[in-house]
Amino acid sequence: MARANTSSSSTAALAIFLLCMTLFGQSYGQLKTGFYIGKCRSNNVEQVVFNVVNAAFQRDRTIVAALLRMQFHDCFVRGCDASLLLDGSNSEKTAGSNGSVRGYELIDAIKAALEQRCPEVVSCADIIVIATRVAVFLAEGRWYNVETGRRDGFVSSASEAQRTLPGPTIPVPIAVDIFRRRGLSADDFVLLLGGGHTVGVIHCNFFLDRLYNFQGTGRPDPSMNRNTLSSFIRTCPRSGSNNFVFADQTPRSGLRVDKGYYQAIRQGKGVLQIDQQIASHRLTSATVRRLSVTGDFAFQFGGAMVRLGRVGVLTGNQGQIRKNCRRRN
Structure with a gap:
């Protein structure tokens, strides 16, 4: 148990160092690394996300696969706009091709933590991307700098998801x-x-x-x-x-x-x-x-x-910053 705690502490310390190393202004269009610097009072948005994901990872390591699938399934339909997170009788998450997607409660927890610190600042679309990077790192993957600045979409369609997402037998x-x-x-x-x-x-x-x-x-x-x-x-x-x-x-x-x-x-x-x-x-x-x-x-x-995270993004005045990732404002 002591070894596990030591390993977890070392991973967290390395993550803090790497998070600090991302605090500069490289950009791609209107996406950029460090987009939230100075926008959430004295809080480091990416560190807040890291802490919530790390706690979930220590309980269940399969959350890594869940978040990877979530980012892909969100970005591939309407672009990376968190449309997958919207509830509704005909929303994307109800499509058969999204039946294996999970991790929605973790995104809710991250959103709640950020709303408490800086309401209506961090998009649900960015939370998915940041959380997935954290999970990859915790699963012994290499750290990569995420680009942020996305906004959340309004439209979520089960039929669109069903016909858009590639199946397991696709040539x-x-x-x-x-x-x-x-x-x-x-x-x-x-x-x-x-x-x-x-x-x-x-x-x-x-x-x-x-x-x-x-x-x-x-x-x-x-x-x-x-x-x-x-x-x-x-x-x-x-x-x-x-x-x-x-x-x-x-x-x-x-x-x-x-x-x-x-x-x-x-x-x-x-x-x-x-x-x-x-x-x-x-x-x-x-x-x-x-x-x-x-x-x-x-x-x-x-x-x-990172390139997946650029697909179909909403930025600037497009879309909105949802207060709750499951519904439009």
Whole structure:
């Protein structure tokens, strides 16, 4: 227990140092690092977020995967405008493709802490991005400087989310094209998919077809590693279940943001069809190979997250700063 407390204290101390190092004015359009400096009385907004996320991480390390999924699912539909957080009978969070998204209560807690210190200053869209960076760092990922200055959107549609978010069987060329239309490269696609799948779990119902009836053949996916297939079949019966497997099948890597995912899919251990496809497709295989054998992922993932965070942002006088992330003002 003493070792765990020491490790946690060291991580927090390093985070404070890194937060201080971000206090300068680099900008991208109207987004910039350190946007909230001097805007929240004497409070360091990013430190407030860090403290709330760190407490949640100590209780549940799977919050990392939850926040990574949340940022991707928010940014990919209408841009990074926190539309995913809005409640409503037909809001984005009610879409089937968002059924696995969680972490809303953590965002609520962060928002409440910030509203207490400086009401109507920090957007929910920025909270998602800052909180995700903290979670990546706590899961042994490399620290990256987030850009802030986003404002929150008004529109949230389940049908839009359902038709916009890419599914687990999407072909690689179509996925690459979807990312490019959002200003993201093929490398960004591989980095973001890998970052999202390097932590967390995937429930059996999302890949049962690969185990028992791949593309209607009545047989397993031939690209799957035989030992991995046997393990998955033991966990995921044909009749279905609520069981799950780690998205990253590298031993001892399932809760760390590292390159283990790329090593696993090169061995045929990808869980979803898209995982295995990027390891062999001509548009992505070279990137997967490079990330699996070098230290590039640690340095490049943060950059891909920053670029994701620029998609479709509202800034300046656009949108609003919500008082409550679940509803419009």
